[in-house]
Amino acid sequence: MKANRAKTGLMIAGLAMGLSGCVSSSEDNIPFVSRFSSDDTNLAQPEKAEQGFSLFKRKGAEEGAAKSDDAQAEGNNPFAGLFKKKDAVDGGEVSQNSGGTKFAALFKPKGEGASLSREDKAAQKAQTARAKESAESLIISGLQTRRSLLPNGSAYDQVAGSVLAANSRAAESELRAARLRAVAASKNWLPSIGPSISLSSLGDLVANLIVEQVLFDNGRKKAERAYAKADVEVAAVNLSMDTNQRVFTALELYLKSQKAAQKSELSTKAFNDMSHFEYIMSERVRGGVSDRSDLVVLRQKLAEIRSEMASNNEARNTALAELDAMSIRSLQGVRGIPELSVNGLGTKPLGILLAEAEKERAIAEATMERAGNLPGLKATGSAGTSGNSLGLNVTTDSLLSLGTGAKLQAIEAAKEGAQRLVAQAQEDSNRRLRALEAQLRGVERQKGESRALTSQSKKNLDLFQAQYKAGTRQVMDVVGVYETYARQQQSAAELVYKSALIKLEIANEMGLLASGAEI
Numbered sequence: 001m002k003a004n005r006a007k008t009g010l011m012i013a014g015l016a017m018g019l020s021g022c023v024s025s026s027e028d029n030i031p032f033v034s035r036f037s038s039d040d041t042n043l044a045q046p047e048k049a050e051q052g053f054s055l056f057k058r059k060g061a062e063e064g065a066a067k068s069d070d071a072q073a074e075g076n077n078p079f080a081g082l083f084k085k086k087d088a089v090d091g092g093e094v095s096q097n098s099g100g101t102k103f104a105a106l107f108k109p110k111g112e113g114a115s116l117s118r119e120d121k122a123a124q125k126a127q128t129a130r131a132k133e134s135a136e137s138l139i140i141s142g143l144q145t146r147r148s149l150l151p152n153g154s155a156y157d158q159v160a161g162s163v164l165a166a167n168s169r170a171a172e173s174e175l176r177a178a179r180l181r182a183v184a185a186s187k188n189w190l191p192s193i194g195p196s197i198s199l200s201s202l203g204d205l206v207a208n209l210i211v212e213q214v215l216f217d218n219g220r221k222k223a224e225r226a227y228a229k230a231d232v233e234v235a236a237v238n239l240s241m242d243t244n245q246r247v248f249t250a251l252e253l254y255l256k257s258q259k260a261a262q263k264s265e266l267s268t269k270a271f272n273d274m275s276h277f278e279y280i281m282s283e284r285v286r287g288g289v290s291d292r293s294d295l296v297v298l299r300q301k302l303a304e305i306r307s308e309m310a311s312n313n314e315a316r317n318t319a320l321a322e323l324d325a326m327s328i329r330s331l332q333g334v335r336g337i338p339e340l341s342v343n344g345l346g347t348k349p350l351g352i353l354l355a356e357a358e359k360e361r362a363i364a365e366a367t368m369e370r371a372g373n374l375p376g377l378k379a380t381g382s383a384g385t386s387g388n389s390l391g392l393n394v395t396t397d398s399l400l401s402l403g404t405g406a407k408l409q410a411i412e413a414a415k416e417g418a419q420r421l422v423a424q425a426q427e428d429s430n431r432r433l434r435a436l437e438a439q440l441r442g443v444e445r446q447k448g449e450s451r452a453l454t455s456q457s458k459k460n461l462d463l464f465q466a467q468y469k470a471g472t473r474q475v476m477d478v479v480g481v482y483e484t485y486a487r488q489q490q491s492a493a494e495l496v497y498k499s500a501l502i503k504l505e506i507a508n509e510m511g512l513l514a515s516g517a518e519i
Helices: 002-022 069-076 118-136 138-144 155-165 170-185 220-286 292-325 350-372 404-470 475-510
Strands: 192-199 205-216 376-384 389-395
Touching (some): 138 350, 155 220, 220 292, 220 350, 220 475, 350 404, 350 475, 404 475
Antiparallel strands (some): 205 376
């Protein structure tokens, strides 16, 4: 027993001496190791003035003799100073939590990144992944650079911001799932591993661990990655289309409410003016100057205006109720129709982007299907209770048959059909845009004519009223001219909102009602 303890002591002493020699070159940079270093010439040699071995003696003992007793004691103690606070700079105190002791400096955090929370790290990682995704996809980068045509701070912008804040974003879930599938597909070139457990007919349990690596697959794995990438692009375009459609629906309801409110105001003004004519006619009938049938006609006109005014109020309230239901706050106080410029837009419509993304996905799908009909090479290894094995396998997803050639030709035809779908989408989008632009030009022309007709009707009304006051016109003559003027006002208001709606339809077709960065 004593012999074993002696051997153990000698081994520890030798290990310590070797450690001291190994770290002598870097002792200045490692504060903890420097406590155990010594001169090479004095290793394991006893000092005359002190007890113990110089192995654990601090460097510069000769200099320590000139210091105070406390400093001398610190030089003799190899652990002295490990927990001593560093010297303060300019008389200030050093916090122990921030590395105030020399020992705490060993465990000081590497940098500011160590203080980030788990949520911040996840957000930073997601931001990096989105930047990489945008750099690798022209479609996604194009979607992110789109800017909304809605003027900042306008009524349109307030409505859009409110409805987007309350958006459930069901399409975003599909995009998130597509991104996760793309991450999984990006690692499909790695070996796959899995267990195989079976029960033999003799009642023996056979358990193996199988490792499989694809060596040649006719481009199937690459097509799977391309399919997953295109699937992300399709989901991103669908999300952009869904968001723009939501904004368009909200702005359409807003235009309905504003149009109904203005028409209700015009009907109220017409009702008040017609009530004045009805009063004059009732007085003339009471005095026996006019026939009672004219009074009945005027009252009938008043009833029609009252009914139209109530219908406009109901339409306004209905549109606002729908708008408030899909927004995060009430939009009752929003007013105005801002001017929206849709001329000279060079952005590619969302329908074309969707067709291009679906084309890439269809081509990748056809490539995977073609690879499934051709033989591939795999390396397979297994280890378990039945023994170890390693080999090469030539397999196909589907067996060859007499119809395999026609099947491959059909796959190539599907690729060509996917490319033609893009041309068809471009044609359909251009047709819709040209139709909307033609409608907008027609409405703008009608607006100019309506303003001119309204101005002329007002002049006629002023002339008839002057003639009525002069006694050359009857009340019913003035009433007829006033009805024409009121109808022109209603038509002019209708055209203003029709023009605004067509501009919103063009912006929705182009996908410019919501900024891509916000989506």
